[in-house]
Amino acid sequence: MSPLRTYIVEDNKVIYENLVSTLEELANVEVVGHASDEETAVHWLQQGDRFDLMIIDIFLVTGSGLGVLKAAQESNVPARRVVLTNYATPDIRKRCALLGADRVFDKSCELDDLIAYCERISDGSATAPGGLQ
Amino acid sequence: MPSPPPIPGRRAPWRTPLALALAVLLALGVLAGAEWTYQRALDSLASLGARDTARNAIQTVMRRLLDMETAQRGYLLTGRPQYLDPYQAAETDIAHAISRLREHYRSDPELLRLVDSLQERAREKTSEVTETIALYNAGSHAAWHGLMLTDIGREKMEGVRRVADVLMVTEERRLGIERAAIYRTLAVGHIGVYVLTLLSLLAYVFFLRKNAALQNSQIEHARHLQMERDSLESQVRLRTEELAQLNLGLQEMRDGERSGLARALHDDLGALLTTAKLDLTRLRHSLHTTDPEVTERLRHLSSSLDEGIGMKRRMMEELMPSALHNLGLQAAIEHRATEFEQQTGMTIDLAFMPVTLDVPSEQALFAVVQGALSNVERHASATIVSLRLAQEGIHAVVEVQDNGLGFADRQGTTSASGLRNLRHRIESLGGQFSVHSVPGSGTRVMARLPLRQRDPAPPGAPRATTSG
Numbered sequence: 001m002s003p004l005r006t007y008i009v010e011d012n013k014v015i016y017e018n019l020v021s022t023l024e025e026l027a028n029v030e031v032v033g034h035a036s037d038e039e040t041a042v043h044w045l046q047q048g049d050r051f052d053l054m055i056i057d058i059f060l061v062t063g064s065g066l067g068v069l070k071a072a073q074e075s076n077v078p079a080r081r082v083v084l085t086n087y088a089t090p091d092i093r094k095r096c097a098l099l100g101a102d103r104v105f106d107k108s109c110e111l112d113d114l115i116a117y118c119e120r121i122s123d124g125s126a127t128a129p130g131g132l133q
Numbered sequence: 134m135p136s137p138p139p140i141p142g143r144r145a146p147w148r149t150p151l152a153l154a155l156a157v158l159l160a161l162g163v164l165a166g167a168e169w170t171y172q173r174a175l176d177s178l179a180s181l182g183a184r185d186t187a188r189n190a191i192q193t194v195m196r197r198l199l200d201m202e203t204a205q206r207g208y209l210l211t212g213r214p215q216y217l218d219p220y221q222a223a224e225t226d227i228a229h230a231i232s233r234l235r236e237h238y239r240s241d242p243e244l245l246r247l248v249d250s251l252q253e254r255a256r257e258k259t260s261e262v263t264e265t266i267a268l269y270n271a272g273s274h275a276a277w278h279g280l281m282l283t284d285i286g287r288e289k290m291e292g293v294r295r296v297a298d299v300l301m302v303t304e305e306r307r308l309g310i311e312r313a314a315i316y317r318t319l320a321v322g323h324i325g326v327y328v329l330t331l332l333s334l335l336a337y338v339f340f341l342r343k344n345a346a347l348q349n350s351q352i353e354h355a356r357h358l359q360m361e362r363d364s365l366e367s368q369v370r371l372r373t374e375e376l377a378q379l380n381l382g383l384q385e386m387r388d389g390e391r392s393g394l395a396r397a398l399h400d401d402l403g404a405l406l407t408t409a410k411l412d413l414t415r416l417r418h419s420l421h422t423t424d425p426e427v428t429e430r431l432r433h434l435s436s437s438l439d440e441g442i443g444m445k446r447r448m449m450e451e452l453m454p455s456a457l458h459n460l461g462l463q464a465a466i467e468h469r470a471t472e473f474e475q476q477t478g479m480t481i482d483l484a485f486m487p488v489t490l491d492v493p494s495e496q497a498l499f500a501v502v503q504g505a506l507s508n509v510e511r512h513a514s515a516t517i518v519s520l521r522l523a524q525e526g527i528h529a530v531v532e533v534q535d536n537g538l539g540f541a542d543r544q545g546t547t548s549a550s551g552l553r554n555l556r557h558r559i560e561s562l563g564g565q566f567s568v569h570s571v572p573g574s575g576t577r578v579m580a581r582l583p584l585r586q587r588d589p590a591p592p593g594a595p596r597a598t599t600s601g
Contacts, residue, residue, distance in 0.1 A: 012400060012403075012404045012407075014404040014405070014408055015404045015407050015408060015411075018407070018408040018411045018412070019411060021415075022411045022412075022414060022415050025415055025418075025419075026414070026415065026418050058459070058460075059399070059455070059459040059460075064459060064460055066460070086399070086403060086407075086442075086446065086455075087455055087456070087459075089468065090471070091467065091468050091471045091472075092468075107403075107407050107410075107442075108406065108407065108410060108438070108439055108442035108443070108446075109410075109439050109442070111407075111410050111411060111414050112414055115414060115418075
């Protein structure tokens with residue numbers, strides 16, 4: 001089974017490193033790139049590299065995850081986009097969904113769900129990109 | 134501060150009693166002068182009357198003696214007794230006239246002697262007449278004829294006339310003196326009136342000048358007071374501005390500290406807790422244990438971490454709304470509005486125009502929105518709230534309007550003090566704040582701040598655009 005090519009947008013180095021090792025250990029994820037601000041992420045998107053999954057934090061050093069989602073939506077990226085944030089309010093969930101996010105995970109209490117979701121993408125049992133659930 | 138100059142016109146407090154004493158003296162002088170002139174005139178008039186009486190008396194004596202002489206001659210020539218009537222009346226009249234003269238000259242011994250002499254001469258004349266008539270009646274015609282021829286009667290008459298003339302001349306002289314005295318008195322009174330009129334005019338001019346000086350001093354005093362008031366007001370304005378600046382500084386410092394704390398909570402504590410959660414997840418997967426005790430410990434650890442994360446989030450939100458901090462004013466307002474609708478069941482109509490503001494301005498406007506919404510929630514009993522964020526000219530405007538009860542005056546309440554704080558905060562940033570409320574017609578809270586370009590974000594500062 002080929003690993004899940006994943007791009008991560010996260011501005012906190014500690015979280016990023018721990019997230020990468022956790023995902024690599026538990027969910028057959030291969031990290032293909034990383035950004036800690038909106039501009040870098042959007043620039044990477046525009047390069048057109050192939051990837052399967054993008055994990056996006058909302059609050060970034062500069063810009064926001066919402067801007068990254070919008071750029072991905074506008075360039076019709078086929079990969080799944082999920083949001084991993086400390087600020088998973090209903091309002092943010094709604095706005096992320098409108099910007100083409102497949103899922104929104106709360107950084108504190110939905111890490112298991114993220115890992116499970118990654119596993120399901122790997123084995124193909126996850127719902128199609130663009131689906132809310 | 135310079136002390137006020139002494140007020141002119143109030144420097145010599147002894148002047149007022151002196152002026153009063155002078156006025157009283159002047160008034161007394163006027164009264165005394167008038168009284169003196171009046172009394173003098175009255176005395177003179179009385180004296181003139183008395184002198185007339187005296188002159189009449191002298192003339193009466195002379196006239197009666199002449200009557201008597203005429204009667205004597207008529208009787209002696211005709212022998213008719215009716216010629217004697219004036220003779221008989223004359224004696225009484227002469228006695229009366231003499232007594233009047235005595236009365237008149239009672240305080241003048243020299244003239245009294247003249248009156249005595251007049252009386253004596255008159256008596257002598259009378260006795261001469263009486264004797265001739267007695268001789269005639271006795272039939273001694275040669276005797277009375279002889280007596281008449283002796284010229285005694287003429288001599289007696291001459292004697293009386295001389296004394297009477299002396300008296301008359303004396304009277305005339307005294308009359309002249311008294312007339313002169315009257316004219317002098319009148320002249321003195323006349324001059325006195327002029328002098329008093331002049332003095333009164335002088336006093337009036339003096340009073341007018343004093344009055345003008347007093348008025349000038351009052352105007353000067355008022356002007357000085359006004360200057361002092363102006364100076365105090367400008368000092369108060371200056372101090373108020375200083376206090377406002379100080380308050381603004383404190384507010385900015387407080388906000389800076391709060392956002393610093395919030396950032397530390399997010400970046401450090403948040404990362405730490407998230408990492409711990411990740412570790413826990415990995416542990417759970419790698420342990421593959423079915424030991425219920427271990428499972429229970431892991432579950433408890435996870436929920437403790439969740440509680441810690443929840444606490445951290447609440448603290449962050451209280452310190453600094455993370456939406457405002459990370460996503461900007463519009464997103465923060467949208468977020469707050471959604472929350473508000475869910476909590477209260479009211480509807481919020483949002484109208485947004487993109488605005489560019491610096492961090493303190495965004496925080497202040499967001500504080501206005503939060504304050505206004507919490508007032509609506511607590512007091513307004515509204516159903517619809519409209520919330521507008523717009524750019525008007527060089528200003529950013531936030532307006533919160535509800536359709537609730539409104540209020541006439543809520544001075545002293547917590548909402549009033551909240552509104553006062555908001556007003557202070559907006560005004561210290563150079564903006565305007567207004568609350569318009571009519572009972573029954575809802576309340577409109579409006580804040581207007583000058584647009585300020587945000588400083589370039591320092592590296593590491595979490596910041597987002599409001600796009601999307």
